[in-house]
Amino acid sequence: MAQQKIFGYANRISVKPGEEITFHVNCDGASEAKAQLVQLIHGDTHKDGPGHIEREVDGPANGTWQVKKQFTQLGSFLEVDDPQQKLAVTGALSLMAFIWPTRTKKGIRQTILGRWDTFRNAGYALGINPAGHLEFWVGDGKEVDYVTAELPLLDKVWYLVGVSYDPATGRAEIYQEGVLNRYNSLIGKVVPYEFASHTSQKFRFKPSHLPATPFLIAGARDQHELRGPFVSDHFAGKIDRPAICMRALSRKDFDELKQGALPPKDSVLAYWDTAAGYTADGIGPDVIDTGPHGLTARGVNHPVRAMTGWNWNGRDDCFRLDPSQYGGIEFHPDSVTDCRWEVTSRMTVPENLPSGIYAMRLRVGPGTGIAEEYIVFVVRPRTPKGKLCFLVPSASYLAYANEMLSFEAHIIQPMTGQPPVVTDLDIETYEHGEYGLSTYDHFEDGAGVCFTSYLRPIINMRPKHRMSGMNVTWQFPADLSIVAWIDHMGYDCDFITDEDLHREGLDILTPYNCVITGTHPEYVSERMLDAQEDYVAGGGRLIYMGGNGYYWAVGFAGDNPECMEVRKLDSGMRAWAARPGEHYLQTTGEKSGLWRNRGRAPQKLTGVGFIAEGFETAAPYRKMPDAWHRTVSWITKGVEGEIIGDQGLAYGAAAGVELDRYDLSLGTPPHTKIIASSGGHSDNYVLVTEELLYAYAGLVGSLDYRIRADMTYFTAPNNGAVFCTGSIGYGQALPANGFDNSAAKVLANVVNAFLKSERLPGQQWSLEEKQWR
Amino acid sequence: MVKAKANKSDASVPPADKDIHVRDHFDQMTRKYLLSVLSDELIEEHRRGPSHMSEPLARLLAWSQRRPLAEQYAVKAEGDGSFRLISFSGLRHRKPDYVGDESFATLAEARHGVFLRHIKDLTGK
Numbered sequence: 001m002a003q004q005k006i007f008g009y010a011n012r013i014s015v016k017p018g019e020e021i022t023f024h025v026n027c028d029g030a031s032e033a034k035a036q037l038v039q040l041i042h043g044d045t046h047k048d049g050p051g052h053i054e055r056e057v058d059g060p061a062n063g064t065w066q067v068k069k070q071f072t073q074l075g076s077f078l079e080v081d082d083p084q085q086k087l088a089v090t091g092a093l094s095l096m097a098f099i100w101p102t103r104t105k106k107g108i109r110q111t112i113l114g115r116w117d118t119f120r121n122a123g124y125a126l127g128i129n130p131a132g133h134l135e136f137w138v139g140d141g142k143e144v145d146y147v148t149a150e151l152p153l154l155d156k157v158w159y160l161v162g163v164s165y166d167p168a169t170g171r172a173e174i175y176q177e178g179v180l181n182r183y184n185s186l187i188g189k190v191v192p193y194e195f196a197s198h199t200s201q202k203f204r205f206k207p208s209h210l211p212a213t214p215f216l217i218a219g220a221r222d223q224h225e226l227r228g229p230f231v232s233d234h235f236a237g238k239i240d241r242p243a244i245c246m247r248a249l250s251r252k253d254f255d256e257l258k259q260g261a262l263p264p265k266d267s268v269l270a271y272w273d274t275a276a277g278y279t280a281d282g283i284g285p286d287v288i289d290t291g292p293h294g295l296t297a298r299g300v301n302h303p304v305r306a307m308t309g310w311n312w313n314g315r316d317d318c319f320r321l322d323p324s325q326y327g328g329i330e331f332h333p334d335s336v337t338d339c340r341w342e343v344t345s346r347m348t349v350p351e352n353l354p355s356g357i358y359a360m361r362l363r364v365g366p367g368t369g370i371a372e373e374y375i376v377f378v379v380r381p382r383t384p385k386g387k388l389c390f391l392v393p394s395a396s397y398l399a400y401a402n403e404m405l406s407f408e409a410h411i412i413q414p415m416t417g418q419p420p421v422v423t424d425l426d427i428e429t430y431e432h433g434e435y436g437l438s439t440y441d442h443f444e445d446g447a448g449v450c451f452t453s454y455l456r457p458i459i460n461m462r463p464k465h466r467m468s469g470m471n472v473t474w475q476f477p478a479d480l481s482i483v484a485w486i487d488h489m490g491y492d493c494d495f496i497t498d499e500d501l502h503r504e505g506l507d508i509l510t511p512y513n514c515v516i517t518g519t520h521p522e523y524v525s526e527r528m529l530d531a532q533e534d535y536v537a538g539g540g541r542l543i544y545m546g547g548n549g550y551y552w553a554v555g556f557a558g559d560n561p562e563c564m565e566v567r568k569l570d571s572g573m574r575a576w577a578a579r580p581g582e583h584y585l586q587t588t589g590e591k592s593g594l595w596r597n598r599g600r601a602p603q604k605l606t607g608v609g610f611i612a613e614g615f616e617t618a619a620p621y622r623k624m625p626d627a628w629h630r631t632v633s634w635i636t637k638g639v640e641g642e643i644i645g646d647q648g649l650a651y652g653a654a655a656g657v658e659l660d661r662y663d664l665s666l667g668t669p670p671h672t673k674i675i676a677s678s679g680g681h682s683d684n685y686v687l688v689t690e691e692l693l694y695a696y697a698g699l700v701g702s703l704d705y706r707i708r709a710d711m712t713y714f715t716a717p718n719n720g721a722v723f724c725t726g727s728i729g730y731g732q733a734l735p736a737n738g739f740d741n742s743a744a745k746v747l748a749n750v751v752n753a754f755l756k757s758e759r760l761p762g763q764q765w766s767l768e769e770k771q772w773r
Numbered sequence: 774m775v776k777a778k779a780n781k782s783d784a785s786v787p788p789a790d791k792d793i794h795v796r797d798h799f800d801q802m803t804r805k806y807l808l809s810v811l812s813d814e815l816i817e818e819h820r821r822g823p824s825h826m827s828e829p830l831a832r833l834l835a836w837s838q839r840r841p842l843a844e845q846y847a848v849k850a851e852g853d854g855s856f857r858l859i860s861f862s863g864l865r866h867r868k869p870d871y872v873g874d875e876s877f878a879t880l881a882e883a884r885h886g887v888f889l890r891h892i893k894d895l896t897g898k
Contacts, residue, residue: 369852406847407861407869413838413845419887420847421880422859422869427849431868444865468847471880682825702825 004029004365005428006067006373007435007457009339013394013562014378014497017351023360023375024341026457027067030364035065035345040357040376042484042735043463043477046649049735052464053484054361061347061360070341071227072434072456075234075333076304077219078272078287078297086269086293087115087244088209093269094249095126095136096162096257097217097242098179098310100328101235102445104132104153110235111220112161113242117213118233119223124207126163127220127233128153134176134197136163138207147172147201151194155237156186158310159195160258166248167207173200175254183314183580198251217242217272217287217297218331231300234333236445240309241327243271243291260311270295275309275327278319282306282589284557287329302337302451302563304330306586308579318584318591332443336436337453337563355381355494357392357483359462369424374462376476378495384511386492387755390483393475393521394454395498395528395554398564400475401458403438404430406468409575416615417684420468429459439566440575448576453563470615472650472657478732479518481649482545485734485744486516491751499561501528509535514754519546519731520658523554523566526590533605539718541754543747547658547709547728548573548610550602553595555587567592571690573613594690596666604667607714608660608726612707614685618656618729620646621676621711631762632673632713634753635723638745644676644711645743648733653678654743655709656729659685662710672714675746678727679708711746721760723750803836807895816892820885837891844894846872846887848880856883858890 008025015021027033037059045052080087097112107130111118114125121139129135134149153159153176162175178195182188212229213221218239222232245267253264263271270291277288283306285299306319309327319326347360359374378392405412406420407430413419429435435457437449459465460474467474473481486493500508502525509515509531521544529550536542544550554566565587568574572594585592595602602609621644627636636644645654655678662668681701691706692699701707709727716722725731725747733743753761810829818830826834838845843863848856849871856877859869872890877883 408842408865410839410842414835417834417838419845419884421850421856422847423850424852427868431866433866683831 002029005370006030006033006362006364008344008362008373008375009455009457010360010375010377011455012377013454014380014500015349016380016382017349017353018382020346020348021377022343022346023061024070024339025065025067025344025362026070026341027364028069031067033065033067033362033364034367036062036361038359038361040359040374040463040480040483041487043465043480044473044649044732044735045464048647049481049649050484050738054463057353057358059347059350061345065345065362067344067364069226070339071230072336072339073230073300074336074434075219075231076299076301076331076335077231077234078217078299078303080215080217080270080295080297082215082295085209085211086295087215089244089246089269090167090206090209091246092166092168092248093124094162094164094245094247095243096160096175096254096263097126098158098160098240098327100156100158100185100238100310101128101153102155102447103236104128104155109233111216111218111233112235112239113217113244114220115209115213115215116220117210118220120210122208122210123213124165125220126161127235134161134174136165136172136174138165138203138205140205141208143205145201145203145205147174147199149174149176149197150199151176151197154187154193154195157195158184160254160310162249162254162257164248164250164254167203170203171200172203174198175251177258179258179310181313184308184310184312218303235331236333238307238328238330239274240329241272241274244269268292272297273327274329275324278323278326280320280589282555282586283319301335304450304586306582306584308581312581314581317581320584320589330447332445332447334433334437334444335451336434336456337451338455339435349379353379355379355385357480357495370428373457376461378497380496380500381494384494386494387513388486388491388493388751389509389512389515390486390493390495391501391515391517391521392479392495392497393518395523395525395564396518396521397458397461397476398452398454399439399523399552399566400460401438401452401454402429402435402460403440403467405440408441412469416469418471418616421466421471422468425459425465426468435459439568442576448568448578450567451563451565455562470657473732475518475520478520478650478728481735482516482518482731485739485747488739489748498524498528501531502556503561506531506534509540510538512540513757514541514543514751516543516751517545517549519728521546521549522551523564524550524552524595525554525556529595529600529605536605536716536720536722537718539716539720541720542606542722543750543754544606544722544724545731547660547726548613549660550595550605551610553590553592553598555585555590555592557587565592569593570597573610573688596690601666602660603663606722606724607668607672607712608662608710608724609666610688611659611661611691612681612685612687612701613658614681614701615657616651616684617682618648618651618653619678619681620644620653621655621678621709623676624674626673627675629673632675634761635675635713635749636746637749639742643742644746645730645733645741647736647741648729648743649735650729650732654725654730654733655727658728659707659709660724660726661706661708662712669714672712674710674712676711677708679705681707715760715763719759721754723754804895807833807836811892811895816889819888822881837888846890848883848887856880858883858886
């Protein structure tokens with residue numbers, strides 16, 4: 001019997017009672033799965049905590065589900081909408097495109113553009129052969145004729161490539177010319193390579209055309225006995241302004257194209273103007289055909305736009321300055337942003353289901369490890385009920401979705417100072433690689449991943465998962481430690497997600513006296529940031545429960561809220577660096593990278609911002625002089641002595657993993673008080689790169705006083721306030737010792753005060769506070 | 774000025790990455806130092822797992838952790854609560870292989886097992 005494994009996802013990450021959610025499941029080795037709705041309370045199995053806690057809940061979808069194998073289309077490509085088969089050309093034709101290939105040495109066939117069925121050897125296509133040479137081929141349903149360039153293509157160099165083909169004579173001629181300038185390619189003019197190749201061949205037969213074959217850019221039609229039609233032979237790299245003409249163009253015609261001319265008007269069948277359609281707010285996935293038939297090319301798995309094109313001059317660094325230089329569309333054979341599986345089951349959320357974090361638990365066979373799946377979703381209230389709101393950092397879950405740093409990132413062991421601890425689930429996901437990558441990973445050609453979506457199984461957005469590189473819970477399962485504490489305390493709490501906040505803005509926060517974040521709300525859109533700033537300024541009370549929050553500027557496409565975009569650049573602790581000229585989000589037009597580099601350092605909202613990260617160990621906080629000040633002494637009431645947070649599930653204490661620091665030079669509100677601060681961290685804790693102007697030895701925990709977590713508090717207008725823990729590990733410290741510990745005590749003091757609709761404790765001293773130093 | 778075109782063989786076989794030669798040279802120097810400080814005491818220091826380690830141990834760990842991916846080890850958490858050692862292939866989507874038959878009762882023991890594997894690679898014994 002095949003190994004039993006089950007994976008799934010939902011079409012939504014946040015739902016209200018009465019709304020429908022659909023579940024999409026792929027299963028091997030079983031045809032039935034046991035489905036049970038559960039409320040998730042705690043997800044860390046660490047021996048010092050309460051362990052995994054879930055509550056089974058009555059639900060209309062509970063029971064036995066029929067499950068089956070479902071296939072995932074990997075790879076980004078463009079599919080041309082050609083219902084009248086205008087591109088099933090029987091006469092002469094020419095194909096052309098500017099390309100910037102990235103995997104010419106991989107030893108595989110790649111299709112740049114064409115109407116080609118690779119399973120049935122029918123149609124025509126221009127592509128790259130396994131030896132890395134440009135090639136054009138036609139098939140008559142039996143045999144294939146080829147014409148191949150003499151010289152191989154070089155990776156990361158812009159070329160104009162094309163073919164001129166006349167079936168009447170059988171002559172097919174390849175056109176390959178380098179179009180490097182001083183900026184657009186990896187190498188420059190000092191490299192004495194020959195880039196041009198012009199070869200011809202006489203073909204024996206004409207192409208045959210099958211009605212169902214689509215015209216694809218960056219892929220070709222294939223067929224599998226079980227799966228049916230799919231796309232293979234993906235192209236890796238950038239394609240700019242592909243076109244097809246209905247005559248055999250001359251060398252002179254191509255030479256004019258090389259200078260930037262449009263294809264001859266009288267012969268154009270389709271010209272996909274990849275630089276057309278940009279607005280100040282970005283561009284969508286579909287590509288406009290400015291030819292006579294308007295054959296729109298639709299993007300699948302998010303081909304990356306807002307990328308430099310063949311004519312990029314190195315001066316205009318954003319498509320908003322000159323979209324004509326941004327015709328590059330980047331394709332990756334290992335990209336997936338939507339598994340597009342059939343619906344396995346659906347559920348209308350029961351009206352009486354309290355707001356919380358839920359999952360559909362699925363089990364087959366042994367029901368453990370890869371035979372168990374949790375499809376997680378948040379149930380938000382139909383109308384706000386509690387005074388406390390947990391803001392689930394779903395954008396950050398997306399950023400880390402299916403990260404595989406332990407397997408591929410050479411940096412991970414030096415960074416964590418420890419060998420990874422992997423599980424069968426980690427290995428299974430890595431080996432099969434069909435559920436896509438995180439924004440911490442690279443595509444196989446080395447490019448960073450900038451799109452991530454929840455329309456695919458996310459193995460680390462489930463309880464019990466531990467991030468293998470760090471061997472602690474991370475993001476979702478770590479946040480469940482805060483959820484468990486809220487549950488333990490009995491607070492009436494509503495749950496909303498980043499997606500809800502992005503869509504609805506400030507209005508979704510205003511009903512609440514207090515908003516509490518997750519452990520690592522690192523990825524935020526402008527709307528999310530604006531809403532939280534306005535909430536605090538309007539009298540809201542925010543508890544920032546983590547470290548390295550409010551860090552990356554991200555975007556969501558208006559019609560694709562399930563898919564997030566980020567570009568990592570310039571500075572910051574980053575897994576990859578966007579190339580020059582490619583720093584702006586195609587989904588919004590904004591510059592991505594750190595909010596700090598856009599004038600909105602996290603200190604301005606929260607009082608603290610990212611200063612260091614480290615692993616293996618953590619440290620407690622020690623009270624700072626402000627802790628005893630009469631305006632804030634209520635925060636540490638009941639904590640004897642100076643130490644706070646000397647227990648925890650993340651390396652044994654509350655200050656650890658990623659740390660934030662108070663810094664007036666970055667916008668910490670001047671009246672902010674440092675209640676407590678950690679210190680004495682190990683040398684595995686290193687200063688973040690955005691703090692560096694000049695690097696020098698010793699920017700580590702035992703030598704640099706800046707490396708610490710600051711617990712801070714400040715009051716805001718209209719009776720608002722912000723409390724920060726400054727550490728990812730604080731949330732995981734809450735469940736220690738049966739929730740009876742100093743970190744939990746401090747947080748309870750703050751939440752209890754923030755929930756009261758009255759002046760905050762200590763505010764009777766506000767006049768003096770302004771004068772106090 | 775003589776204007777010459779590269780012949781086809783220049784372009785058809787892109788040169789290999791020469792950086793590896795320099796890395797190998799650096800690695801030889803590092804290994805030589807590490808072999809000079811390697812001792813039973815150093816191994817025992819790692820087994821005890823102090824939070825602040827001696828400079829020789831720190832350098833030995835730094836070398837271990839910076840080796841190419843295909844020369845690194847990790848710990849596999851088994852379903853029964855035990856731990857085993859694995860090594861990475863360095864090739865995408867190829868699953869790691871078990872290293873040896875030894876099973877460890879605790880994570881600390883398994884991590885020390887990883888350390889000993891690196892020592893074995895360093896000394897060739």
